[in-house]
Amino acid sequence: MTIKKLLTGNDACTYAAINAGARFFAGYPITPATEIVELCSELMTDYNGIFIQMEDEIASIAAVIGASLGGTKAFTATSGPGLALMSENIGFAAMAEVPCVIINVQRYGPSTGIATKFSQSDVMTVRWGSPGDHSLIVLAPSSVQDSYDLTVEAFNLSERFRTPVILLSDAALAHVREKVEIREPGELDLYQRKKPSNPVDGYLPYGTLHNDVPVMSNFGDEHILRVTGLVHQASGYSSDNPRIAEELVQRLARKIDDYQEELPAPLFYGNQSAELIIVSFGISARASLEAVNIVNKGGFKAGMLELRTIWPFPRKKVKEVCSGAKKILVVEANHGQVRELLISCGIPPEKLRGVNKQNAEVITPSEVLSALKEENS
Amino acid sequence: MKNTWRVILSGSGGQGMGAAGKILAEAAFLQGFNTAQSQTYGAGARGDLSQSGIIISSEDILFPLIEKPDLLVILNNKSYGYFAPVLNSSGNGRILIYDQDYAPLPKDKTNWSSFGFTVVNKAREIYSEKAACIVVLGILTKLWIPLEKTNIHQAIQETFSDKTALRNIRCFEEGLKLAEN
Numbered sequence: 278m279t280i281k282k283l284l285t286g287n288d289a290c291t292y293a294a295i296n297a298g299a300r301f302f303a304g305y306p307i308t309p310a311t312e313i314v315e316l317c318s319e320l321m322t323d324y325n326g327i328f329i330q331m332e333d334e335i336a337s338i339a340a341v342i343g344a345s346l347g348g349t350k351a352f353t354a355t356s357g358p359g360l361a362l363m364s365e366n367i368g369f370a371a372m373a374e375v376p377c378v379i380i381n382v383q384r385y386g387p388s389t390g391i392a393t394k395f396s397q398s399d400v401m402t403v404r405w406g407s408p409g410d411h412s413l414i415v416l417a418p419s420s421v422q423d424s425y426d427l428t429v430e431a432f433n434l435s436e437r438f439r440t441p442v443i444l445l446s447d448a449a450l451a452h453v454r455e456k457v458e459i460r461e462p463g464e465l466d467l468y469q470r471k472k473p474s475n476p477v478d479g480y481l482p483y484g485t486l487h488n489d490v491p492v493m494s495n496f497g498d499e500h501i502l503r504v505t506g507l508v509h510q511a512s513g514y515s516s517d518n519p520r521i522a523e524e525l526v527q528r529l530a531r532k533i534d535d536y537q538e539e540l541p542a543p544l545f546y547g548n549q550s551a552e553l554i555i556v557s558f559g560i561s562a563r564a565s566l567e568a569v570n571i572v573n574k575g576g577f578k579a580g581m582l583e584l585r586t587i588w589p590f591p592r593k594k595v596k597e598v599c600s601g602a603k604k605i606l607v608v609e610a611n612h613g614q615v616r617e618l619l620i621s622c623g624i625p626p627e628k629l630r631g632v633n634k635q636n637a638e639v640i641t642p643s644e645v646l647s648a649l650k651e652e653n654s
Numbered sequence: 655m656k657n658t659w660r661v662i663l664s665g666s667g668g669q670g671m672g673a674a675g676k677i678l679a680e681a682a683f684l685q686g687f688n689t690a691q692s693q694t695y696g697a698g699a700r701g702d703l704s705q706s707g708i709i710i711s712s713e714d715i716l717f718p719l720i721e722k723p724d725l726l727v728i729l730n731n732k733s734y735g736y737f738a739p740v741l742n743s744s745g746n747g748r749i750l751i752y753d754q755d756y757a758p759l760p761k762d763k764t765n766w767s768s769f770g771f772t773v774v775n776k777a778r779e780i781y782s783e784k785a786a787c788i789v790v791l792g793i794l795t796k797l798w799i800p801l802e803k804t805n806i807h808q809a810i811q812e813t814f815s816d817k818t819a820l821r822n823i824r825c826f827e828e829g830l831k832l833a834e835n
Contacts (some may be wrong), residue, residue, distance in 0.1 A: 283683045283691075309695065393696030421716070452680055453718045454691040560718075567716040641721045 280459045286424040286450040287312040287354075289457050290380050291320065293428035295350050296462050298377070300326035301351035303340035305333050305359060308392040309448040311384040313354035325529055329612060334362035342375050346504060348470070348495030350432055352378035356448075357386045357399060360406065363385060367441050368407030369506045371529060374483075374491055376435035376470065380428070384448040384638040394637035395448040397559055398611035400618075403443045404588045410526045414438065415588035416541060417445040417558045421455035422508035427585065429460075432540060433468040438533055439490050447610075449560045449639050473500050484511035491530035533589060540586040543594050547573050547580035553652055555581040555632075556615065557608040561640045565608045568645035577653045584615070592622050599624050604652045608632040610640055659709040659799050660720045663787050664737065665729030665753075667704040669774070673813060674787030675706025678794070680809035681801050682710040688760075690718035703732050706787075710799060725798060726766070727790050728752045729774060734760060741766060751793065753786075771832050777825055785825040792829015803830070 284292070291313050294302075302317040321328035327344070331337040337353045344351035355363060360381050370377050375434075378484050383399045385391040403415045418424040428444055436444040471492045473486060480500040485492045494500035503513025508522045516522070538581070547569040557565040562583040569581045582598045584591065599605050599619070605628055607616040613631040620626055632642045632648045657706040661678065663671045672693045679691035693699065693706040707720040715799070722740055728750065736742070740752065745766030754757050754770030771793060788810070795801045806826055811819045 283680055283689065320834060401659070449692075449719065452692060452695050454676065454689075455715070455718055456683060456688060565718045569718060641719075642717050643721055 278461050279464060280461070282457055282459055283454050284421055284457050284649075285312065285454050286418070286421050287382065287452065289421045289425040290354070290428045290444065290446065291516060292459060293317040293425040293523055294378065294432065295320055295326075296459070296465060297350065297429045297432035298462070298467055299350040299352050299432060300324060300340065301344035301349045302326070302353065303331050303337045303344070303351070304353045304355065305328045305331050305337050307356045307359045307454065308332075309384050309451050310354040310356045311517055312361075312451070313380060313382075324515055331649070334359035335366065338363040338366040338370070338377075342370050342373075345375050345377050346496045346502070348497070350376070351438070352380065352381040352432075354382065354383065356382050356384045357402075358389055360399065360402065364406040367413075367584040368409055368411070370441040371407070371411040371413060372409070372506050373504045374392070374430065374439040374442075374458070374493070374529075375504070376439050377441050378428070378431045378435050378442045378444065379441060380446060381444065382451045385448075388425075391637050393448065395560075395639055396611065396637065397447055397561060397609050398614065399445065400587060400609070400611065403445055411529040412440070413588055414440060414442040414533060414540065414586070415445055416442065416585060417484050417587050418450065418585075419559050419562045419583060421450070421453065422457050423585075424450065425457050425459060427541065429465055430449050430469075431543035433466070434540065436468045436470045438536070439493070440533060442451070445559065447559055475500070479579055481511040482513045483509060488536065537589055540589070540591075543585060543591050544583045545580060545598060546583065548578040549580060550601070551578040552601075552603040553579040553606065553649060554602040554604075555576070555579065555606045555608055555645070555649075556584065556595065556619065557600070558584040558587060558615065560608055561608045564640050564642045565645050567642035568649055571642070571646060572649055572653075578648055589639060590618050590622075596622050599628075602628070604630060606630050606632050606645070606648055606652065608640055608645055610634045657713060658709065659725060660723045661708045661725045661727070661794065661799070662705055662720055662723040663708075663727045663729075663790065664705045664733040665727075665786065666702055667700040668733075668784060669690075669704070670784050670787035671704045671706040671827070672699060674791055675708050677788070677806065677809040677813055678708045678791055678799075678801075680812065681791070681805040684805040684808060685801055687712060688715050690715050692719055698732050702730070703736060706737070723748070725749050725751065725794065727787075727794075728757045729786055730757050733757065734763060749798065751790065773829075773832075776828055776832065780824050780828055781821040785822050788822045788825040789829040791831070792826045792831070793833045796830045796833035
């Protein structure tokens, strides 16, 4: 059944997680993600799930990893300072290939910053927060509906790729109420974790690969599972063999980077042949959309590319859309983190203009509109 | 025909900005409108300046927050300071509603169409200052926003428990009466 409701972004994420099959939540309340923790504490028991308020964020992600290794879809929710504490174990989940979802509701930083205020400045942190070479999936919703849909998608992708997936929300989106169509479990395409069909004797947890992703048993199954953050062989036992190490870390990147077409694609709005193109994400994409809509009604042509998958960065599509543009406006509430990524795609810096805001307030449609008008004149 | 209303309720924390904003959005949603609602988050919601913003529209809402309201409700003096730039800008078609006891309109403050009501004292008289913004909902829906009374009632009942809901419905009904006079 599909139900229509008026929900906040945080509530939509929580309902989505439950409907995607998550039955384990461990977290430590932090503004502006607290409502997710709060709602989970109410809902999890209704669904025979487990809710634990942990002593901190290190323990929270550790418990989530443990639950997932036991075969349960598990998640946590946090914000900047909490995400920083989770970094080591997010790397562990990437290395040991443990599916899990982390909802990061961005707030103003660095450090504790302004707890209740908005920012979009965790673009790089979510990708590079934990040490070592590995890939990772990060999705960015721009509406409450998107918060629902992309949270469901986050669980599917984490199971499909056996990787941590981070949902990059923000303090503004987390608290705005909008209409959401809630597709219930029967209406959702949910990815079921693959289970080994090998004989139990001689089972190698990292030995059977499907599209570069290991088909692993759960803790407690008859197939014995060995898990470590150390470089490991197919058996799960640690190794310092250079060849094994190289093969492993290259596969950790390849298993996601080579399958990017399975990730939510960027959305294009407005005029395809426009010389002025906006690249944006999250709530800033909503302000950009309104501005693009206004100029396209009368005046001049503009287009907007909304990034939904932030990592791996959708280079191909971004390059394609930006190739014909005279000027590209990168609208983001940070110092220019996505702008740097566009430069790394080979787009000449002189074609780029950052529309940035760092005062803890959201970027408004009229600010984007002024930037568009200036570039058009 | 007007098809989008951008409303901001502004006053002191505890005058029901959040609850009334949510109820207004819920009633609009029940009536099939698109809607987006936001409110002060953090210490302000408990302190001297708290706000709630509600967009109601028969069209898609592209940006869910309010840059400039069409209907601004002010229940304390401090709100005039906060909204000074907005009130100094063109008031063409824009409306200011203020509490005439606690937020009397300063002279030459704005060229917006302005209307004073006894909102806070009315809410106190019937129930509590907490329902001041619920009284405002009566005024807004009677004079400007075409929402059915039954939808506001339902939204109130979904928000509060039985006894509190009845008290809030009385406050809403008083708002309707204030608007008639």
